[in-house]
Amino acid sequence: MNDEATHRDFKNRLYEQFARVGKAIASPARIEFLELLAQGERTVDSLAKETGLSLANASQHLIALREAGLVLSRKAGLSVHYRLADPSVFELTRAMRIVAERRLAEIDRLVAEHFVGRADSEAVSFEDLLAKARSGEVVVLDTRPAHEYEAGHIEGAVSAPVDALQARLRTLPKSKEYVAYCRGPYCVYADQAVELLRANGRTAHRLQDGYPEWKAAGLPVETV
Amino acid sequence: MNDEATHRDFKNRLYEQFARVGKAIASPARIEFLELLAQGERTVDSLAKETGLSLANASQHLIALREAGLVLSRKAGLSVHYRLADPSVFELTRAMRIVAERRLAEIDRLVAEHFVGRADSEAVSFEDLLAKARSGEVVVLDTRPAHEYEAGHIEGAVSAPVDALQARLRTLPKSKEYVAYCRGPYCVYADQAVELLRANGRTAHRLQDGYPEWKAAGLPVETV
DNA sequence: TTCATAATCAAGAAATCTATTGAGTACTTG
DNA sequence: CAAGTACTCAATAGATTTCTTGATTATGAA
Incomplete structure (x- = not known):
């Protein structure tokens, strides 16, 4: 040759x-x-x-x-x-993140320090959300800035940027269950939203991963 | 938070x-x-x-x-x-390779120039090989250096380093069909083996990918 | 012990990368 | 047209990376 x-x-x-x-x-x-x-x-x-x-x-x-x-x-x-x-x-950035998470102890340290009180067990998986969504009892909140919601979001999700969430509380009935998501596993918007919602008597959980992961998994998305 | x-x-x-x-x-x-x-x-x-x-x-x-x-x-x-x-x-190196293959025209150019006459359509996929292997008519040749074969190889494969293949021809009957693999998609050992085998009257094909991809796919491997 | 081998360490020159600054271009608006 | 905005370009200092060379360490063999 x-x-x-x-x-x-x-x-x-x-x-x-x-x-x-x-x-x-x-x-x-x-x-x-x-x-x-x-x-x-x-x-x-x-x-x-x-x-x-x-x-x-x-x-x-x-x-x-x-x-x-x-x-x-x-x-x-x-x-x-x-x-x-x-x-x-x-996929490349995800592969890099996975290697870093598995191999660099520094990451665990940083995350543990920054996300004090975040229990991974409380996060909702994609499967969980799909099952709950079918039952109709869950409201999915997109806590990213509005322009990111507009560029694409989980099908059926409502835009609820975390900055504006306080003002929107009245429109979110206590009878519903809420699942908040944002950019990805290290994004804090969803955590902040869950905290605020719970402080105001709602049942709320964080979605395990963010919009890019949802989309990459081939799950239904929507663009305005 | x-x-x-x-x-x-x-x-x-x-x-x-x-x-x-x-x-x-x-x-x-x-x-x-x-x-x-x-x-x-x-x-x-x-x-x-x-x-x-x-x-x-x-x-x-x-x-x-x-x-x-x-x-x-x-x-x-x-x-x-x-x-x-x-x-x-x-997986990280694979993700990097995939991005490079999809996005850098230079790679196509290099590969086309170096692998003149390599027809991708002639390559055998993993599924093809698994099906053929069950029929028993195919011999799988590991054309990498012997120490790599010893470190791990496709289940049932025979070590046939491309340098030593000429000398081993006598032990490879013309009645069988051969599938050669090596390190990965850009490795030339398998191509060289196929060329040599065909020049000597054997039916031979290259496996689409190499040992690391086979192993990563969770397909059966063997270590000495 | 002495020697050879495999690997690492240490220091330095050259190349590359990063962030900054200031200028220049393309486009929109008044 | 003039002014303002979004971006790119060009030049540069400082930091980092890469490769080389020569010394050093650790291990095994004679």
Whole structure:
């Protein structure tokens, strides 16, 4: 087929290409962007503001992600909207997260410290939610910012951004059961919502994972 | 739960941990090591020789992988043996490969150039092989170096390193059908074996993927 | 004990990556 | 058209990564 030297050269070039993808997820800032983009399309400006990075810096990171093939962009008016290029990109971030969770003790320490009092046993699994949803007794609350809800949410979920939840309490009857979700396993919006709801006499639980995981599992979603 | 600043700090620390894993797969050399380690345990020296890196350099990369939690090591006599720390590490490399294949045109170009004449349609899928194996008419050839076969191989496969295949031809009757596999989709040993077998009047096909993929799929494996 | 081997450590040069700053471009609005 | 906004580009300092070289440690063999 090919000689030894040619083959070594091929391998080197191939691994170099794979490494382009690896390098893309080698920076905390870019990993955070990928997590936010897993919720839906976002502009450079909005990503920069949410993460606290300067606009120029955010732009450079996004360009790096685009050059590694992980995201795509489109220009609309003044803004440039970035989005994940392929579902496989979310799978990659998930694979990275799983390795980190299994192998880095530091993660356990951080999570235990930050989510004091969060009992994993209280979280509702996707199967549980699907079963409850059929019974009609459960209200699913999307606690992410409104624009993320609009970009896509769990079928039948109601937008209830955690900032605005207090004001919406009147519209949430005590007779119902609530399940709150947000961006993913480390997102706190759902936890905060559950806390607030319980403090106000509602029955509420957190969904085990977030919207991107739900969507990746092929479960029903809705876009406005 | 926690205030805004504390939460930002938690996120930063968390993404930093994820990035440790990302950084580990951001180097072509380390990616190659992970692919080799997916075949089974190997010593620093053997990895250095196979990849052409200096011993010190190989050692440093392996230490970096260990510190990121991706591999484990054990000392036996003079040698230190490294191995993948967890099946999730192979899944991570696979996720990276899939993103690269889907998103980087350069990969298609490289593969098309290097594997001239390789028809993907000729490859045998895992299901095909399982069906054929039951009929008993197929011989499965492991074309990797002997020590990789010994570290673990597809159940029922015969070790037939491609270097030694010519000499073994006499023991391979023309009446049988052969399926050759090796390290993975970009490994050429199986292609070379198929070529040699066909040139000598045998019916031979390449298996679609390699041993690590077979094992990850939960299909039957054997260790000596 | 002496020697050889396998691996790691330590130090340094070169390359690469990251964040910042300031300028420049494209587009929208008044 | 002028002003403002969103983004990118270009240049740069500082940090990090990579590879090399030579020394050091640990183990096994003679």
